[in-house]
Amino acid sequence: MSETNTVNHPKVALVTGANKGIGYEIAAGLGALGWSVGIGARNEERREAAVDKLRAAGADAFGVPLDVTDDASVTAAARLIEERAGRLDALVNNAGITGGGPQEPTTVDVNRVRAAVETNVIGVIRVTNALLPLLRRSPAPRIVNVSSSVGSLTRQSTPGAETGPIAVAYAPSKTFLNAVTVQYARELADTNILINAVCPGYTATDLNGFRGVRTPRQGAAIAIRLATVSADGPTGRFFDDEGEVPW
Numbered sequence: 219m220s221e222t223n224t225v226n227h228p229k230v231a232l233v234t235g236a237n238k239g240i241g242y243e244i245a246a247g248l249g250a251l252g253w254s255v256g257i258g259a260r261n262e263e264r265r266e267a268a269v270d271k272l273r274a275a276g277a278d279a280f281g282v283p284l285d286v287t288d289d290a291s292v293t294a295a296a297r298l299i300e301e302r303a304g305r306l307d308a309l310v311n312n313a314g315i316t317g318g319g320p321q322e323p324t325t326v327d328v329n330r331v332r333a334a335v336e337t338n339v340i341g342v343i344r345v346t347n348a349l350l351p352l353l354r355r356s357p358a359p360r361i362v363n364v365s366s367s368v369g370s371l372t373r374q375s376t377p378g379a380e381t382g383p384i385a386v387a388y389a390p391s392k393t394f395l396n397a398v399t400v401q402y403a404r405e406l407a408d409t410n411i412l413i414n415a416v417c418p419g420y421t422a423t424d425l426n427g428f429r430g431v432r433t434p435r436q437g438a439a440i441a442i443r444l445a446t447v448s449a450d451g452p453t454g455r456f457f458d459d460e461g462e463v464p465w
């Protein structure tokens with residue numbers, strides 16, 4: 219299923235929100251496959267610490283200053299990758315926030331909803347569009363949007379299904395991201411770009427106060443699989459480690 223790297227032309231990836239959690243492990247996994255990996259992160263100290271740790275483990279990692287909510291930052295990130303690599307083989311849109319709590323719909327501070335959508339949806343569109351010219355230069359471009367099964371409307375409306383807490387900012391932002399993924403897949407259907415959404419599963423990270431039951435490395439596996447999927451792989455679909463997730 220997965221495409222191997224070539225020694226002379228390492229594949230190039232950008233992982234957003236890669237300084238910690240699932241994003242860090244996605245970068246580590248791609249690095250272990252021989253990819254050159256851009257560590258997209260907004261905080262310089264945390265970004266450089268992640269780059270140093272990945273390099274110490276043998277990965278070809280490089281820092282990419284990146285705030286997905288900021289046009290100028292995203293434009294500069296695209297320029298940095300163009301100057302360094304000239305193309306991009308995989309973009310993993312991993313950066314995400316919950317929007318904070320509480321998120322009961324009847325009492326929510328609407329700024330929580332706005333913040334979640336700005337990062338988890340608009341940020342993905344902003345980054346994807348800035349990087350598309352570089353992805354188009356790749357022989358096998360892949361885009362992976364790190365979503366969540368809590369955004370699955372099918373699961374939300376299935377009695378007894380595990381759907382997470384009531385959260386009117388976070389869960390619908392992932393539903394929105396899933397819908398956005400489908401729209402990109404439709405527009406890009408006649409290209410060699412494959413774009414999919416993935417769910418890492420309930421993973422122990424800062425996002426949930428480390429209450430998740432999976433390790434970040436386990437959470438990263440599905441994104442790595444779709445970032446490295448071969449040309450006959452899927453597009454416009456939604457996966458976790460168990461297989462396809464219903465929209």
Ligand SMILES: NC(=O)c1ccc[n+]([C@@H]2O[C@H](COP(=O)([O-])OP(=O)(O)OC[C@H]3O[C@@H](n4cnc5c(N)ncnc54)[C@H](OP(=O)(O)O)[C@@H]3O)[C@@H](O)[C@H]2O)c1
Pocket residue numbers: 234235236237238239240241258259260261264284285286287311312313314315337341364365366367417418419420421422423424425426430
């Ligand atoms: N953990 C889970 O159980 C779980 C389940 C399903 C889906 N997910 C999804 O997995 C992805 C990764 O989450 P995680 O669990 O690894 O959480 P995490 O440890 O909190 O990591 C989130 C990452 O996103 C970055 N980020 C947030 N806003 C950003 C912005 N405006 N610009 C650039 N980077 C930004 C954070 O950077 P800073 O360090 O600067 O804040 C951090 O690197 C998210 O999309 C999340 O929704 C997680």
